Amino acid sequence: MLPLIKAIAAQDAPRSLLDRCIVWGERWIFSAGFNVVSGMRDVSRIDAEVADIARLANAGARVSVLSHQGRYKDGSAQHLGDVATYLSGRLGKEVIYVPENTTESAVDHSRALAPGGVALFGNTRHHPGEESNDPALAAQFARLGDAVAVGGFSKAHREHASNTGLLKCLPGWAAHSLLIELERLSPWSGADPSVPSLAVLGGVKPEKTLVGLRSLSQTYDVVVPAGAVLNHVLRAQGYQVAKSELGEEPERCTKATLEILGSAAARIHVPNRVIIARRSGGSFADPREIRITEGIPSGFAIVDFFLESWLQDLMREFASIGCRAVIAGTPSLYLQGFGHASTQLLDWASAPRVKAILLGGDTVSELPFAGPTSTGGGSALCYLGEVDLPVLRALRENAATPWTET
Template sequence: MIVNLPVHDTTTQESPRSLLDRRISSGERWIFSAGFNVASGMRDTSRIDTEMADIARLSDAGARVAVLSHQGRHKDGSAQHLGEVAAYLSRHLGRNVVYVSENTTDSAVEHSHALAPGEVALFGNTRHHPGEEANDPVLAARFALLGDAVAIGGFSKAHREHASNAALLKYLPGWAAHSLLLEVERLSPWSGADPAVPSLAVLGGVKPEKTLIGLRSFSRAYDVVVPAGAVLNHVLNTLGHEVGDSELGEKPEHCAKATDEILNSAAARIHVPSQLVIARRSEGSFVDPREIHVNDGVPPGFTIVDFRLEPWLLELMREFRSNGCRAVLAGTPSLYLQGFRHASTQLLDWASAPGVEAILLGGDTVSELPFDGPTSTGGGSALCYLGEGDLPVLRALRENATMSWTEN
């Protein structure tokens, strides 16, 4: 039996204050909290491009703009300098964007004061500080010295309470960047629980957030969840099935513990395939494919590359399609690019049919799968918003709007 939860009505929540509604005066000092977490080499600049218009609006109105962003992680040493990002901003904004490698020193603060009206400076990577991801209020207070008001962008980190977005809003009046609100608006039809509309979520890929955020959220908010990729491997492991050398992603112990808790409390119906397609890795490809029953276990040296949809799921998908439903595909269901396409093709064909309002979620999913419908490159933030109907940064912005501020 499908269990429907009470609807999470996001329409009752007051929207955060929008930057578009804020009149900008020449000379005002603004911090723009961005999400320029792009890989070195700048092959995919979509996370920068979506925020360009907000920065340009501030600059065009004469604001002095101090941009803060993160890239990489502090704990693994992948936090890099952002000089190439500043160069990219300069080219595409059509104005010089100075790169200031520091962001909390007296020199950095002096530089922010020295900006002329309309000037933009990109300050150092916020993740050079261990307190960034810990939402350290002391670090946020130092960031706050770079401006007198803050625009919060960076949808990709909106699910995280970090010093440069959540804690920063304790010290400065804040507004939501238009890019942030646009992404929320795009995702809203699929967010939260809605007992009036049947819903199905596919969770694939290898990132731990698919399990820690996606599986937890959708198992509470949606009617059916179809695990795939590392999410499926954790589910099978938890149920006592051998998964051989199948991918478990980062944080395998953390994900395993979370999966056990989620399966014991899930309101959604979780699809567990009885028939698996397995193969051996060989020099970057897969060989010796074969189909096995899940109870036989995946032998050592083999990995799960595809699976068969259970008859009950196929029947339910037909029923959902006939009655009208919504669907989220977050992660490629099978190794599609390697030629293992059974589960992916069935789910894609269904998601593309009339009566199914579907969205593909995640950069890899969008680039790998042929789909003409709505898409979003949002990662953990999108998973969090879709499953819960809200985000930590949206809550922080709403709270910020209720506080008393004396703007300079």
């Protein structure tokens, strides 16, 4: 059994799949969080869940795997045939791919699996009700099994039909992969006044602002906004950011940032000097250094920034006495050749007494870092700030529910 998750009180720890005796021929749903981009360049999220699926199959369970990829609303959700092929190789057995997941044919495929058989069903985000946690869709998914093992740490901060929705329909257990992520993150979770702490929040996703900035500005000593988070901070302070990246829901994020800045316990780093470049589609040209007070010219975007002297002094102090640090989101447009802030922060995070972790699939794939990582992104940020997640709450509620298993 996995050691008790240190950051969760014993009475709040979810029940583990490792504690569940698997009966030969049982029908199980495995709720995964593969979400690999086209081309299968980064398969770490699949690899993280292979052991749980193998344990179920090796014990004779009939395993129906549900996973997501892309988004329904922007048309990026794709079929998962390549994932089934890759999973077959990792498990050493054929994984049947069934493109559907709610039809009678899909249910028939789940029932026809032999003990030890594994099938990957269609992308859950082919349904508009997946991300809105439609209970009717969850009930359709639930027909693929009689119990559910919940993995998919990357979506554990979201209440979707294929995770928290399924837990309203079937008895459920936390996958070992989910608990491993919690254990990995526990040194960086919650407030710890005994150890200095610094968080870097970059990237473009709204959760970096709405979840990360809100929570870590209360539990960490210093927060360094970067990427879209920095641009929202600048907008909230009255600066025009021209073509700088704001991600989805820009008005909501900027409004939330203004509120967060007014109540932040952390010291928030706002650079006086930034590097801007002319934006043309997905490329950048004519880079130059300016002061924020000069304003961002029309057609230009912030692509990098310089650390203020007070922050550099504090980083040296933290590195000498020991501290914890989180980098969630690439601080600058590193892959486009703008690596000043990213390189400086990574070099510091690699110091012997800096206990640092990189969060998020894009961050991990883009930045060279030899230390601890988590592909959890928004889930990791939510857990670090709240020491809890919607999926964990749903698992605890599920465990307290009297079920009649078939």
